[in-house]
Amino acid sequence: MSHRILIVDDEPNIRTTLSRALDLEGFTVRSAQDAAEALAMQAAFLPDLVLLDLRLPDHDGLWVIRKLQDLSSPPAIVMMSGHGTVDTALEATRLGAIDFLEKPIGGERLMVTVRNALKLDQLDRRMVAVQRGAEQRGGMVGNSGGLLRVLEAVRRAAPTKARVLITGESGVGKELVARAIHETSRRSDAPFLKLNCAAIPETLVESELFGHEKGAFTGAEKRRLGRFEQADGGTLFLDEIGEMPLAVQARLLRVLQEGEFERVGGATTVQVDVRVIAATNRDLRAEVDAGNFREDLFYRLAVIPIEVPPLRERREDIPALAQHLLASSCVANEIETKQWSSDGLDALIEHSWPGNVRELAALIDRLAILTPDSTIRGSDVRAALPGAPKYAGSEIPQEGSLYALLEAVERRIIEDRIARFDGNMTAAARDLGLERSHLYKKVKRLGIARS
Numbered sequence: 358m359s360h361r362i363l364i365v366d367d368e369p370n371i372r373t374t375l376s377r378a379l380d381l382e383g384f385t386v387r388s389a390q391d392a393a394e395a396l397a398m399q400a401a402f403l404p405d406l407v408l409l410d411l412r413l414p415d416h417d418g419l420w421v422i423r424k425l426q427d428l429s430s431p432p433a434i435v436m437m438s439g440h441g442t443v444d445t446a447l448e449a450t451r452l453g454a455i456d457f458l459e460k461p462i463g464g465e466r467l468m469v470t471v472r473n474a475l476k477l478d479q480l481d482r483r484m485v486a487v488q489r490g491a492e493q494r495g496g497m498v499g500n501s502g503g504l505l506r507v508l509e510a511v512r513r514a515a516p517t518k519a520r521v522l523i524t525g526e527s528g529v530g531k532e533l534v535a536r537a538i539h540e541t542s543r544r545s546d547a548p549f550l551k552l553n554c555a556a557i558p559e560t561l562v563e564s565e566l567f568g569h570e571k572g573a574f575t576g577a578e579k580r581r582l583g584r585f586e587q588a589d590g591g592t593l594f595l596d597e598i599g600e601m602p603l604a605v606q607a608r609l610l611r612v613l614q615e616g617e618f619e620r621v622g623g624a625t626t627v628q629v630d631v632r633v634i635a636a637t638n639r640d641l642r643a644e645v646d647a648g649n650f651r652e653d654l655f656y657r658l659a660v661i662p663i664e665v666p667p668l669r670e671r672r673e674d675i676p677a678l679a680q681h682l683l684a685s686s687c688v689a690n691e692i693e694t695k696q697w698s699s700d701g702l703d704a705l706i707e708h709s710w711p712g713n714v715r716e717l718a719a720l721i722d723r724l725a726i727l728t729p730d731s732t733i734r735g736s737d738v739r740a741a742l743p744g745a746p747k748y749a750g751s752e753i754p755q756e757g758s759l760y761a762l763l764e765a766v767e768r769r770i771i772e773d774r775i776a777r778f779d780g781n782m783t784a785a786a787r788d789l790g791l792e793r794s795h796l797y798k799k800v801k802r803l804g805i806a807r808s
Contacts, residue, residue, distance in 0.1 A: 359383050359384055359385050360384055360385070360405045360406065360475055361384070361385045361386075361387070361402060361403065361404045361405050361406075362379055362384050362385070362386050362387075362404055362405065362406045362407075362408065362471065363386075363387050363388070363389065363395065363398055363399065363402060363404035363406070363407045363408070363432070364376060364379075364386065364387070364388040364389070364407075364408045365388070365389045365390075365391075365392075365394075365395040365407060365408065365409045365410055365413070365418075365421065366388070366390070366408075366410040366413075366437065367390050367391060367410065367412070367413055367414050368410075369390075371410075371460070372388040372390070375388075375408065375462070375467065376388055378464050378467060378468075379467075379471070382468060384471075387402050387404070390414075391413050391414045391415045391416075392413050392415045392416035392420065392421050392424075393415055395407070395409070395413075395421055396421070396424060396425075399425065399428075399432070403432075404432045405432055405433060405475060405478070406432055406433045406434070406435065406471060406474055406475055406478070407425065407432050407433070407434050407435070408435050408437055408458075408471075409421055409422070409434055409435065409436055409437060409454075410436075410437050410438065411436055411437065411438035411440065411445060411449075412438070412440065418436055418437075418438075418449070419445075419448060419449060419452060422434055422436075422449060422452045422453055422454060423452060425453075426452060426453045431453065432478075433455050433474045433475060433477070433478035434449075434453060434454045434455060435454060435455055435456045435457070435458060435470055435471070435474050436449040436454045436456070436457045436458065437457075437458045437459075437460060437462065438457070438458075438459065438460065439459070439460035439461075455473075455474040455477055455478065456470050456473070456474055458470055477516075480515065480516050480541060481512075497530060497533060497534075497537070498674065498677050498678045498681050499671060499673070499674025499675075499677050499678055500673075500674070500677075501666075501671035501673050501674045502671075503666035503670055503671045504666070504671055504674055507534060507663060507664075507665055507666075510661070510663045511534060511537045511538055511541070511663070512541070513661075514538055514661045514663070515537070515538050515539075515541035515542045516541070516542060516543065517542075517661075518632060519660040519661050520613070520632065520633050520634065520635070520657065520658055520659075520660045520661070521535070521538060521634045521635070521660070521661045521662075521663060522598075522634075522635050522636070522637070522641070522658045522659040522660075522661070522662050522663070523535060523634065523635070523636040523637075523663045523664075523665060524636070524637055524638070524641075524662065524663070524664045524665070525636075525638065525664060525665035525666070525667065526638055526667045526713055527638050527712065527713065527715070528712045528713035528714055528715030528716055529665040529666070529667055529668070529713045529714060530665060530713075530714050531596070531636040531638075531665055532551065532594065532596060532636070534636075534663060534665060535549075535551075535592075535594045535634045535636060536549060536594075538592075538634060539591070539592040539594075539632075539634070542592070542632070544590065544591050544592055544632060547588075547589075547590040547591030547592070548587060548588050548589075548590070548591035548592070549588075549591055549592050549594065550584050550587055550588040550591070550592070550593050550594070551593070551594040551595075551596060552565055552566065552584050552593070552594070552595055552596065553596045553597055554595060554596065554597045554598055554599075554600045554601045555596075555597035555600040556597075559602050562601065562602060562605050563604075563605050563608065563621050564577075564581070564583065564621050565583060565584060566583050566584050566585060566605065566608075566609070567583040567585060567608065567612075567618050567619070567620055567621060567627075568580070568581050568582045568583030568585075568586055568620040568621065568627075569581050569583075569620050569621035569622050569623070570620050570621070570622040570623040571622075572622065573620070573621045573622025573623070574621070574622065577621075577622065580620070583620065585612060585618065585627075585629050585631055586627060586629060588629075588631045589629045589630060589631060590630055590631075591631065591632070592631070592632045592633075592634060593631050593632070593633050593634070594634050594635075594636070595633060595634070595635045595636070596635075596636050597636070597637060597638070598635040598636065598637050598641075598658065599637040599638075599639035599641055599644055599649075599650060603649070603650075603651065606650065606651045606654050607651070609654060610651065610653060610654045610657060612629070612631075613633060613654075613657045613658075614657070616628055616629060616630065616631075617629070633658065635658045641655055641659070642655070667710070667713055668710040668713045668714055668717060669709050669710055672706050675702070675705050675706050675717070676697075676702045676705075676706070678714070678717065679697060679702060679705050679717070679721060680697065682717065682718050682721045683695060683696070683697065683721050683724075683725055683733070686721055686722045686725040686726075687725055690722070690725060690726055692725065692726065692759075693731060694731070695725055695728065695731050695732065695733055696731065696732055696733070697732070697733050698732050698733065698734045698735065698790065700734060700735035700790075701732070701733045701734045701735050701737065701738050703735060704735040704738035704739055704742075705717070705738060708738075708742060720738075720741055720742070723741055724737055724738065724741055726763075727741075727763065727766050729763055729764075729766070729767040729770075730790075730791075732790070734789070734790035735790075736774075736788050736789055736790055737790075740770070764803065767799070767803065768803045768804075768805060770789075771785075771789070771796070771799060771800060771803065771805055772805055774788055774789055775800075775805070782796060782797065782800075
């Protein structure tokens with residue numbers, strides 16, 4: 358299906374000339390002579406791209422841009438003008454225009470601009486889709502300055518060929534950032550492969566990366582392709598790159614410089630086209646100074662550095678992230694929908710989260726399954742955090758239905774609270790966030806002996 362282009366200009370000759378040129382290139386073209394007709398045509402024609410004149414009889418082009426940008430799915434916009442100024446071009450770009458064409462418009466310049474605008478718009482739309490998918494996976498939800506800087510870096514890095522080094526503490530979502538870069542790049546239809554350099558024995562890292570020939574070492578019974586060959590045309594994500602042995606670092610540097618290597622035990626040179634994205638929770642600059650990481654490799658990898666902030670530095674994202682993770686957990690575990698109380702969210706915000714988003718997601722899964730009520734309160738959160746007092750009684754039974762298991766845990770929680778407050782039911786009920794009468798009913802139903 359050809360792209361649809363709407364030309365908005367009050368000069369009939371320009372509309373005719375541009376329409377003919379674009380039609381010859383296979384585009385579907387419509388035209389409008391003023392702002393009102395342009396907006397009506399937008400609703401009926403749904404163009405992919407609008408070529409918009411700055412000066413129109415009823416409104417200027419900047420007014421039209423604002424109206425188009427208010428749509429739920431605005432088209433790509435290229436401004437046109439015979440009276441353009443730098444200030445006008447900057448304002449049009451700020452409002453959402455992708456490019457600015459000065460009249461008279463040459464045919465070659467027109468086609469280059471149109472194709473680039475459509476390509477950039479497609480990448481932007483894909484980025485939006487990936488960000489929504491990232492939210493569904495639970496790692497990039499929020500509007501903090503730190504997270505928005507990461508997303509902007511992803512948007513700028515994705516369409517390029519540049520290598521990216523992602524840094525940040527364990528559990529912040531470095532792989533999620535790498536996937537977002539790949540999925541919004543021109544390589545999105547090609548493989549995305551990963552290798553955790555810390556999880557592979559040092560003797561096998563070379564074979565995992567570059568493959569091996571039959572008989573290369575004991576146990577090499579047949580030729581095996583490594584990650585680089587498997588990822589040809591796509592992206593290879595090297596997680597925990599700081600753990601890579603120095604000998605393997607030298608071979609990796611050659612691949613980055615020349616795009617070629619030999620399999621372990623082989624003599625044939627293999628050429629590949631792979632974009633490498635690396636990640637680490639170490640200070641690679643310090644590792645270079647200590648002699649543990651090659652300086653030349655560091656500079657090759659860190660063309661675009663992206664630092665993902667820890668969760669404690671973007672606490673304002675925690676409520677939205679917690680709401681999303683709880684809803685996802687309830688669906689995944691096929692349990693009733695639950696919600697947070699305000700003090701429950703406050704308790705999450707107050708925690709330091711040394712394990713970052715990974716720790717938060719694990720805790721929320723636990724709370725979703727084990728909290729007996731439909732509302733998760735601050736007392737539930739604090740009881741589940743590391744260092745909290747353990748439930749009275751034995752460990753959770755290893756057998757039984759989910760209802761029976763939840764009932765057993767509920768009994769232990771209530772027994773623990775009653776004991777903690779020396780049998781004071783009013784204090785225990787307040788700490789659990791329950792009405793006292795509700796607590797009495799639970800004690801009776803569960804057969805809990807009061808001291």
